[in-house]
Amino acid sequence: IELENLNDATDDINKLETELDEAHTAFRQLLSETTKRLKEILHKVGNSCVEKARCYYEALEVAREAQIKCQQQAQLFQRASEIHAAAKETVALAESRFMSHQHEWNFDQAWQDMLNHATLKVTDAENQKAECRREHYKRAVLFHDAKKRLLQLEEKHRRSIIKARPYFEVKAQCDQMLATQKERVECLQKAIQDAKINYATSLRRLEEISNQIHQQRRDYGTSNGPREPGVGAELVSPQKSSNYDIEFNQLNGNKVKDIMNNQLKKYNRIQDYNVSKYLKIFVLVK
Numbered sequence: 001i002e003l004e005n006l007n008d009a010t011d012d013i014n015k016l017e018t019e020l021d022e023a024h025t026a027f028r029q030l031l032s033e034t035t036k037r038l039k040e041i042l043h044k045v046g047n048s049c050v051e052k053a054r055c056y057y058e059a060l061e062v063a064r065e066a067q068i069k070c071q072q073q074a075q076l077f078q079r080a081s082e083i084h085a086a087a088k089e090t091v092a093l094a095e096s097r098f099m100s101h102q103h104e105w106n107f108d109q110a111w112q113d114m115l116n117h118a119t120l121k122v123t124d125a126e127n128q129k130a131e132c133r134r135e136h137y138k139r140a141v142l143f144h145d146a147k148k149r150l151l152q153l154e155e156k157h158r159r160s161i162i163k164a165r166p167y168f169e170v171k172a173q174c175d176q177m178l179a180t181q182k183e184r185v186e187c188l189q190k191a192i193q194d195a196k197i198n199y200a201t202s203l204r205r206l207e208e209i210s211n212q213i214h215q216q217r218r219d220y221g222t223s224n225g226p227r228e229p230g231v232g233a234e235l236v237s238p239q240k241s242s243n244y245d246i247e248f249n250q251l252n253g254n255k256v257k258d259i260m261n262n263q264l265k266k267y268n269r270i271q272d273y274n275v276s277k278y279l280k281i282f283v284l285v286k
Contacts, residue, residue, distance in 0.1 A: 003206060005198070005202040006199065006202040006203060006206060009195055009196075009198045009199035010199065012195040012198075013192060013195045013199065016188055016191050016195060017192060019188055020185065020189065020192065023181065023185045023188055024185060026181060027178070027182065030178060030181055034174035034177070034178065037170065037174070038171060041167045041170055042167060045163060045164050045166065045167050049160045050164045050167055050168075052157050052164075053157055053160040053163070053164035053168070054164075054168075055153055055157070056150070056153040056154060056157055056161050057161075057168045059146065059149050059150045059153055060150055062146050063143070063147050063149075066139070066142045066143040066146045066147075067143050069139050069142075069143075070136070070139040070142070070143045073132065073135050073136040073139045074136055076132045076135075076136075077129070077132040077133055077136045080125065080128045080129040080131075080132040081129055083125045083128070083129075084122070084125035084129045087122040087124075088122050090118050090121070091115065091119055091122055094114065094115060094118060
């Protein structure tokens with residue numbers, strides 16, 4: 001079974017590395033095509049126009065990120081407010097229920113522990129709500145500042161922004177495609193790493209099995225003592241008989257070692273691929 005696992009791991013590594021080669025080739029081809037395409041648009045629009053508008057489109061991306069984070073924090077604050085309200089309602093219901101049955105129930109330690117636990121939940125929820133409120137306010141201020149700067153840049157470079165819009169729209173599409181391809185490369189690299197770990201594990205288990213077999217043979221020979229000489233044993237000297245046993249054990253041991261050595265040779269031929277340094281597309285077209 002372990003030998004089959006070893007062979008399967010080898011096949012997986014070879015297959016994944018082939019796919020990784022193809023992914024690297026696709027990334028380089030995509031990078032070349034997008035660079036060429038952006039240079040053509042840059043030539044039509046004009047480099048000076050693009051440089052003037054660049055600060056606006058960078059600020060636009062910052063404003064979008066700030067808006068997303070502000071919205072996410074608003075959702076967290078809403079959730080914290082709901083949890084706080086539910087915790088307060090639990091305490092109020094418990095107190096109301098006890099007051100309506102106080103002539104029947106005793107305010108014992110169990111009731112005290114329950115109310116303390118519910119009150120503690122209210123306090124924790126209130127602290128979480130306050131923290132979310134502060135974080136939401138901070139995110140809202142950042143978004144407001146980013147939007148304000150965006151409007152200032154738009155007013156200052158309006159003509160360049162309009163003229164350079166095709167360039168930055170295509171650039172955003174190219175960046176997205178490159179990011180997707182890069183993600184695939186990284187995913188394949190992770191899969192290869194996992195496959196190599198499985199390979200090493202199977203190889204180690206196979207070696208352990210081989211060692212156990214040899215140990216069992218040695219233990220068996222020790223427990224049964226020396227064997228009685230068989231028919232024709234008088235024709236073989238004790239020294240030759242010992243040599244025959246050694247050769248026989250070496251022959252059986254070498255069969256397992258040959259299998260392991262062959263697998264080790266395959267494993268050593270597997271080359272690790274270094275992660276390519278991905279160039280930022282906007283650096284290439286500057």
